[in-house]
Amino acid sequence: MKILVLGGDGYLGWPTALHLSEQGHQVAVADNFARRGYDHELGVESLVPIEPLQTRIEVWRELTGKTIGMYVGDLTDPLFTYHIINDFEPEAVVHFAEQRAAPYSMIDRHHAVYTQQNNVVGNLNLLYAIAETNPDIHLVKLGTMGEYGTPNIDIEEGWLELEHNGRRDRVLFPKRPGSFYHLSKVHDSHNIEFACRIWDLRATDLNQGVVYGQQTPETARDERLATRFDYDAVFGTVLNRFTIQAVIGHALTVYGSGGQTRGIIDIRDTVRCIQLACENPAARGEFRVFNQMTESMSVKDIAETVKRAYPGDVTVERLDNPRVEAPEHYYKVKHTKLVELGLEPHLLSDTLIESMFDITKRYAHRVRLEALRPNVYWRDPTAG
Amino acid sequence: MKILVLGGDGYLGWPTALHLSEQGHQVAVADNFARRGYDHELGVESLVPIEPLQTRIEVWRELTGKTIGMYVGDLTDPLFTYHIINDFEPEAVVHFAEQRAAPYSMIDRHHAVYTQQNNVVGNLNLLYAIAETNPDIHLVKLGTMGEYGTPNIDIEEGWLELEHNGRRDRVLFPKRPGSFYHLSKVHDSHNIEFACRIWDLRATDLNQGVVYGQQTPETARDERLATRFDYDAVFGTVLNRFTIQAVIGHALTVYGSGGQTRGIIDIRDTVRCIQLACENPAARGEFRVFNQMTESMSVKDIAETVKRAYPGDVTVERLDNPRVEAPEHYYKVKHTKLVELGLEPHLLSDTLIESMFDITKRYAHRVRLEALRPNVYWRDPTAG
Numbered sequence: 132m133k134i135l136v137l138g139g140d141g142y143l144g145w146p147t148a149l150h151l152s153e154q155g156h157q158v159a160v161a162d163n164f165a166r167r168g169y170d171h172e173l174g175v176e177s178l179v180p181i182e183p184l185q186t187r188i189e190v191w192r193e194l195t196g197k198t199i200g201m202y203v204g205d206l207t208d209p210l211f212t213y214h215i216i217n218d219f220e221p222e223a224v225v226h227f228a229e230q231r232a233a234p235y236s237m238i239d240r241h242h243a244v245y246t247q248q249n250n251v252v253g254n255l256n257l258l259y260a261i262a263e264t265n266p267d268i269h270l271v272k273l274g275t276m277g278e279y280g281t282p283n284i285d286i287e288e289g290w291l292e293l294e295h296n297g298r299r300d301r302v303l304f305p306k307r308p309g310s311f312y313h314l315s316k317v318h319d320s321h322n323i324e325f326a327c328r329i330w331d332l333r334a335t336d337l338n339q340g341v342v343y344g345q346q347t348p349e350t351a352r353d354e355r356l357a358t359r360f361d362y363d364a365v366f367g368t369v370l371n372r373f374t375i376q377a378v379i380g381h382a383l384t385v386y387g388s389g390g391q392t393r394g395i396i397d398i399r400d401t402v403r404c405i406q407l408a409c410e411n412p413a414a415r416g417e418f419r420v421f422n423q424m425t426e427s428m429s430v431k432d433i434a435e436t437v438k439r440a441y442p443g444d445v446t447v448e449r450l451d452n453p454r455v456e457a458p459e460h461y462y463k464v465k466h467t468k469l470v471e472l473g474l475e476p477h478l479l480s481d482t483l484i485e486s487m488f489d490i491t492k493r494y495a496h497r498v499r500l501e502a503l504r505p506n507v508y509w510r511d512p513t514a515g
Numbered sequence: 516m517k518i519l520v521l522g523g524d525g526y527l528g529w530p531t532a533l534h535l536s537e538q539g540h541q542v543a544v545a546d547n548f549a550r551r552g553y554d555h556e557l558g559v560e561s562l563v564p565i566e567p568l569q570t571r572i573e574v575w576r577e578l579t580g581k582t583i584g585m586y587v588g589d590l591t592d593p594l595f596t597y598h599i600i601n602d603f604e605p606e607a608v609v610h611f612a613e614q615r616a617a618p619y620s621m622i623d624r625h626h627a628v629y630t631q632q633n634n635v636v637g638n639l640n641l642l643y644a645i646a647e648t649n650p651d652i653h654l655v656k657l658g659t660m661g662e663y664g665t666p667n668i669d670i671e672e673g674w675l676e677l678e679h680n681g682r683r684d685r686v687l688f689p690k691r692p693g694s695f696y697h698l699s700k701v702h703d704s705h706n707i708e709f710a711c712r713i714w715d716l717r718a719t720d721l722n723q724g725v726v727y728g729q730q731t732p733e734t735a736r737d738e739r740l741a742t743r744f745d746y747d748a749v750f751g752t753v754l755n756r757f758t759i760q761a762v763i764g765h766a767l768t769v770y771g772s773g774g775q776t777r778g779i780i781d782i783r784d785t786v787r788c789i790q791l792a793c794e795n796p797a798a799r800g801e802f803r804v805f806n807q808m809t810e811s812m813s814v815k816d817i818a819e820t821v822k823r824a825y826p827g828d829v830t831v832e833r834l835d836n837p838r839v840e841a842p843e844h845y846y847k848v849k850h851t852k853l854v855e856l857g858l859e860p861h862l863l864s865d866t867l868i869e870s871m872f873d874i875t876k877r878y879a880h881r882v883r884l885e886a887l888r889p890n891v892y893w894r895d896p897t898a899g
Contacts, residue, residue, distance in 0.1 A: 209624060240593060240643035244636055251635065251702070252628055255695075259624035262896040283684035284677070291689070293668070293677055298845070300667035302689035305675070306705065311639075314709060318635070318702040321690065325698060329839045329893045455713045461682070509713045512646040 138227030149349035159200030177359035206253030236312035280307035289420020340394030340424030343370035363502035387452030389431030394424030425476035522611030533733035543584030561743035590637030620696035664691035673804020724778030724808030727754035771836030773815030778808030809860035
């Protein structure tokens with residue numbers, strides 16, 4: 132099928148585009164290179180060098196004979212958004228094209244406003260472009276498990292059947308997210324649910340856990356196909372950061388007690404989940420939510436896992452938690468819908484971590500130590 | 516106390532400013548005159564002529580000796596927002612300064628994006644200005660009962676105690692609003708709750724019902740103090756519109772079955788509620804929600820009430836509902852918190868409607884009939 136991947140130059144957008152192409156789909160990507168721009172702003176870069184998008188696409192064509200279309204532009208520009216939907220005529224749109232780091236959104240007012248405006252307006256433009264062009268297009272939207280926060284009840288997949296004062300209803304699962312970034316995704320989810328209701332759009336909201344790993348079978352075929360690997364305190368996700376810290380002999384930086392528990396997922400499962408969502412679309416008018424994660428782990432358990440796996444001394448340093456989040460909490464998540472569609476999870480194993488150690492060793496000379504220290508504090512509105 | 520009323524030139528902001536001033540508070544208003552601009556855009560105007568804000572403030576000073584400060588600017592401009600908080604040093608900020616019409620937000624993509632960007636960014640700027648300047652300032656934010664939608668369970672005041680799979684939690688009440696405008700208020704509510712959590716701000720979110728009426732004791736003192744009275748299909752609220760239709764001999768335009776039930780409130784109660792919220796502030800860190808309504812009525816019952824009260828023939832015309840909403844539904848709302856603080860509701864009575872008839876008769880020659888017809892359709896993304 133024809134699938135348009137928005138944010139197709141990013142950490143997950145690029146491997147997703149390759150995976151969908153490999154599976155025989157006709158793929159185009161769109162990107163405004165905002166993610167590459169954040170690197171310049173923060174003075175950091177991906178541990179693994181990445182090629183320009185043009186090169187990536189050309190290498191893929193050389194290796195496989197498959198072409199990937201490319202659009203350069205910004206979803207907050209409605210002319211661009213309408214153009215790509217009209218021009219490519221996708222059957223599914225996979226929407227990764229949002230600012231995706233909680234700490235980045237918490238730097239200061241400017242970054243909070245940028246994050247919400249960029250994400251919410253881009254997504255609104257996309258909803259209108261689909262509704263006006265072809266409401267049959269399936270929107271596959273990346274949300275985050277962080278939308279839910281850490282409620283004291285089981286987390287269901289987007290909707291909750293509840294009873295209150297003797298009456299029953301099926302409601303959107305109540306959200307209480309932990310950053311202006313996570314809030315932007317909650318706003319998106321509400322907007323998408325409404326668009327499905329009034330325009331009979333079809334949408335799948337993928338509430339994704341923290342992704343780890345850097346390679347998929349497709350990106351591993353040539354180093355010029357590599358996706359980015361972030362280790363800095365703003366864009367680096369926790370397991371990736373711990374892996375790099377272990378290799379370079381830096382203490383693993385655990386925030387607070389480390390009792391914070393999160394849903395996690397292997398990058399290879401992410402791309403497979405997107406494929407499953409695209410190939411099994413939501414019905415017209417359906418707002419469907421999948422919890423795109425395969426297991427839950429606390430931050431200190433993730434640190435322990437890295438410590439056990441690394442063939443050398445690893446220390447753990449506890450830092451004051453720069454975020455505002457519950458140090459210890461209940462966390463039980465339902466995540467069966469993607470498994471029902473055929474996902475076979477790669478659970479966190481020493482094997483995978485070892486492959487991450489190898490990648491890290493190769494590029495350890497590129498690590499900038501100062502980028503590992505948290506420098507954005509939730510309680511300080513002027514942290515940046 | 517020192518109270519800053521944002522949107523102080525509007526339908527409710529202006530009477531609120533007068534009421535707070537009359538109660539002895541030191542009041543300043545801020546406005547960007549966006550509401551007057553929408554009139555130009557839509558080719559309509561308030562049934563009752565309104566004076567420039569400068570004149571209003573001067574008349575109030577002449578009559579009472581009380582001064583009201585005035586700031587002209589836009590909350591989406593952070594320099595303006597920080598300036599007014601720094602300069603006026605309010606103890607409470609009453610925030611009416613948002614685009615407030617559901618149909619306006621549904622005209623087309625541009626109006627949806629404008630509404631969400633204007634409302635969400637203005638409110639974010641305000642949260643940061645308070646957090647950075649003086650986190651002790653009490654934010655009194657106007658939300659809407661429309662944030663809840665029409666769930667099949669009792670609507671509580673903002674929070675819900677629930678049990679699920681044998682575990683309990685207190686969660687934000689799940690929302691399922693019915694327009695991009697209502698969604699913008701849901702986004703605001705989530706952002707405010709988070710700001711209270713991370714910065715220990717104090718906030719009261721007033722989920723207000725549909726307001727009716729045009730006079731308060733303060734605005735009635737001089738016709739130059741009148742507040743606006745909208746009857747058009749975009750900004751006119753239902754009871755105000757029916758009153759005007761009755762007087763000019765136009766059929767009352769009921770959308771769909773008329774079984775849609777909503778919370779309603781008298782304009783005199785609105786200004787009293789704001790006063791009560793300001794004088795009884797939320798605690799530091801508290802995100803408090805009041806349902807600011809006094810009774811529930813269906814659209815057809817509102818039409819019947821107007822028909823009974825009007826001394827002449829009144830007909831009802833059923834139009835296809837331009838909105839997407841449940842025609843018949845459960846609707847039971849808890850709204851006791853403002854009563855506990857001292858609100859004595861004015862319930863909808865023939866007396867009040869008669870006073871609205873008098874105002875309408877006086878200005879009936881200003882009615883533009885074509886403005887009464889709905890021209891924004893929820894199912895059509897290009898309605899405008």
